[in-house]
Amino acid sequence: MEPIITRHIGTPELWRLDTYRACGGYETLAKALQEHQPDELVAMVRDAGLRGRGGAGFPTGVKWGFLPKDGRPRYLICNGDESEPGTFKDRLLLENDPHQILEGLILSCYAVGAHLAFIYLRGEFFLGARRVQEAIDEAYEAGYLGRNILGSGMNLEVLLHRGAGAYICGEETGLIESLEGKRAYPRIKPPFPANIGAFGMPTVVNNVETLANVRHIVAHGAEWYNRIGPERNRGTRMWCVSGRVRKPGVYEVPLGIPLRELIFDHAGGLEEGRTLKAVIPGGSSSPILTAEEAMEVDSDFDALQRAGTMGGSGGLMVLDDRVCVVQSAYIISEFYHDESCGQCTPCRQGTGWMTKLLHRIEHGDGRPGDVDLLLSMGANIFGRTICPLGDAAVWPVESAINKFRSEFDHHISEKRCLPDTESIL
Amino acid sequence: MAVQLSEAAQTRITQLIKRYPTPRAVMLPALHLATQEFPYLDDEVCQAVADLLQVPMVDVKGVATFYTMFPTEPQGACEVHICFNLSCSLKGARRLLRRAEQQLGIEVGQTTPDGRFTLRGVECMAACDKAPMLYVNDELHGNVSEEKLDELLQQKSSGE
Ligand SMILES: Cc1cc2nc3c(=O)[nH]c(=O)nc-3n(C[C@H](O)[C@H](O)[C@H](O)COP(=O)(O)O)c2cc1C
Ligand code: SF4
Ligand code: FES
Numbered sequence: 086m087e088p089i090i091t092r093h094i095g096t097p098e099l100w101r102l103d104t105y106r107a108c109g110g111y112e113t114l115a116k117a118l119q120e121h122q123p124d125e126l127v128a129m130v131r132d133a134g135l136r137g138r139g140g141a142g143f144p145t146g147v148k149w150g151f152l153p154k155d156g157r158p159r160y161l162i163c164n165g166d167e168s169e170p171g172t173f174k175d176r177l178l179l180e181n182d183p184h185q186i187l188e189g190l191i192l193s194c195y196a197v198g199a200h201l202a203f204i205y206l207r208g209e210f211f212l213g214a215r216r217v218q219e220a221i222d223e224a225y226e227a228g229y230l231g232r233n234i235l236g237s238g239m240n241l242e243v244l245l246h247r248g249a250g251a252y253i254c255g256e257e258t259g260l261i262e263s264l265e266g267k268r269a270y271p272r273i274k275p276p277f278p279a280n281i282g283a284f285g286m287p288t289v290v291n292n293v294e295t296l297a298n299v300r301h302i303v304a305h306g307a308e309w310y311n312r313i314g315p316e317r318n319r320g321t322r323m324w325c326v327s328g329r330v331r332k333p334g335v336y337e338v339p340l341g342i343p344l345r346e347l348i349f350d351h352a353g354g355l356e357e358g359r360t361l362k363a364v365i366p367g368g369s370s371s372p373i374l375t376a377e378e379a380m381e382v383d384s385d386f387d388a389l390q391r392a393g394t395m396g397g398s399g400g401l402m403v404l405d406d407r408v409c410v411v412q413s414a415y416i417i418s419e420f421y422h423d424e425s426c427g428q429c430t431p432c433r434q435g436t437g438w439m440t441k442l443l444h445r446i447e448h449g450d451g452r453p454g455d456v457d458l459l460l461s462m463g464a465n466i467f468g469r470t471i472c473p474l475g476d477a478a479v480w481p482v483e484s485a486i487n488k489f490r491s492e493f494d495h496h497i498s499e500k501r502c503l504p505d506t507e508s509i510l
Numbered sequence: 511m512a513v514q515l516s517e518a519a520q521t522r523i524t525q526l527i528k529r530y531p532t533p534r535a536v537m538l539p540a541l542h543l544a545t546q547e548f549p550y551l552d553d554e555v556c557q558a559v560a561d562l563l564q565v566p567m568v569d570v571k572g573v574a575t576f577y578t579m580f581p582t583e584p585q586g587a588c589e590v591h592i593c594f595n596l597s598c599s600l601k602g603a604r605r606l607l608r609r610a611e612q613q614l615g616i617e618v619g620q621t622t623p624d625g626r627f628t629l630r631g632v633e634c635m636a637a638c639d640k641a642p643m644l645y646v647n648d649e650l651h652g653n654v655s656e657e658k659l660d661e662l663l664q665q666k667s668s669g670e
Contacts, residue, residue: 172636176636176637209579210636248577249577263538266532266534267534284532284535402597413596416599
């Protein structure tokens with residue numbers, strides 16, 4: 086199938102307005118503003134069944150429908166913080182095709198009635214920030230932003246807002262706090278951002294790729310979108326494949342294709358002589374799959390969930406037979422500990438203890454009982470925190486133990502990795 | 511005289527305050543501007559930002575210390591940030607990090623005595639397809655072999 090979102094990636098200077106327009110850009114916006122009422126766009130996105138591409142896979146049209154109709158100003162935030170380890174698709178769009186994101190964002194703002202939108206970019210996206218800012222400036226100049234857009238009477242201001250290096254800003258309420266000029270401490274939900282979000286107002290937060298999808302749904306209709314992917318899992322996904330594969334990269338494919346195809350066909354399979362050991366399918370927080378599980382499962386949200394893991398952020402990391410699962414779990418655990426914002430004791434302390442224990446086991450100082458201790462620590466963090474980062478820290482470690490228990494036990498009894506392992510530390 | 515941001519930065523901040531729902535929301539943009547103009551954000555710089563945003567200095571400082579991109583102590587002219595998260599580690603990032611330590615004669619987190627380099631191990635930079643990858647200031651380098659790292663450090667230490 087032809088890619089949809091990444092179709093024009095590779096076109097020279099796609100980030101310039103002229104090029105984007107030559108690829109049909111902003112035609113959808115012009116048409117929609119003339120032919121559709123905002124409610125019709127919300128219905129279209131809902132009927133298309135679009136699910137958020139930021140991590141949770143929540144239906145976008147349903148989320149938009151939660152906005153109270155009470156006359157308060159509404160804000161829309163494009164989440165471009167992309168920092169879940171293993172994920173690098175939003176960067177590709179932001180750097181190469183910023184106008185596509187803008188067109189999707191403007192359409193979404195029209196649909197939900199927002200007159201002020203923010204694009205929250207992770208601070209280290211230096212090139213992305215330049216490209217997006219240039220695109221915003223061009224869009225104002227051309228009348229796609231500002232007052233009375235294309236003569237439709239719609240007004241919209243867009244501000245590019247750069248983060249400054251903190252993973253937790255990707256979590257929507259942490260992001261909102263950060264946008265308000267504070268430390269990015271996630272908020273207790275409810276209230277949800279749809280009711281009390283940025284600056285106390287109803288707020289929609291959507292991922293970059295989600296907004297890009299909106300543009301195509303509005304262009305071709307819900308019926309067209311429903312022809313791609315299995316039921317409840319419509320559309321394509323930009324999978325980010327990295328780790329021990331021959332051709333790491335972003336591959337846009339219809340939701341639901343076998344994970345095996347993604348790894349072995351699109352990403353070129355493994356290096357000569359290596360075999361698949363494990364796959365982390367949806368960013369580092371998603372529970373790990375054994376090779377057997379990964380060879381059988383399909384790539385849609387629901388299939389991955391049934392297999393006990395999740396599509397998450399679309400960051401698929403491939404581990405081959407030379408990789409130590411304990412080392413991998415240690416690296417992931419260290420990340421969540423470093424990035425814990427520190428508000429909740431179970432997350433702040435628990436992630437530190439888990440990391441220390443994993444370090445000890447990996448370094449050959451593990452004691453009998455340590456693996457069970459890890460599991461019980463996980464159980465004490467899980468579900469007891471303000472935001473899902475606590476859970477995100479537990480899933481990878483818990484799943485690694487459950488599926489590769491003998492490898493952990495080997496570290497404790499033999500004080501070293503399995504034979505033939507190449508250390509990644 | 512108290513420390514102040516440049517005219518241009520002050521004008522920019524004033525413009526942004528008009529466009530954001532609250533002055534405080536201009537905090538991150540203002541701190542980014544301040545980071546460009548000062549070697550690091552000390553109390554005086556935080557006070558200057560606080561005056562512009564009309565918020566208490568401790569609030570500015572609290573934010574500045576939360577985010578890793580706002581330096582609160584002097585940094586080397588070249589900040590070498592090597593990603594050491596999983597996908598990069600799977601491609602040898604941690605070996606690269608140790609090599610950089612060796613070549614620069616410092617440990618991760620330190621700055622060379624001549625003030626040229628600061629070395630850091632950083633979390634996933636959303637460029638795992640280019641693993642192992644690193645940033646030198648705002649310049650991204652992907653698929654960095656040990657030889658490429660040596661070359662890069664050599665180049666940077668002889669002044670570009
Ligand atoms: C710890 C944590 C980190 C997150 N990081 C990101 C991120 O970097 N980018 C993103 O789009 N969503 C991220 N999310 C999900 C957001 O909270 C939010 O659900 C999403 O932006 C909504 O957009 P969507 O419905 O279009 O997916 C993160 C969530 C958590 C709990
Ligand atoms: S779970 Fe962790 S990251 Fe989330 S709010 Fe609590 S301490 Fe912060
Ligand atoms: S793990 Fe290094 S860029 Fe993602």
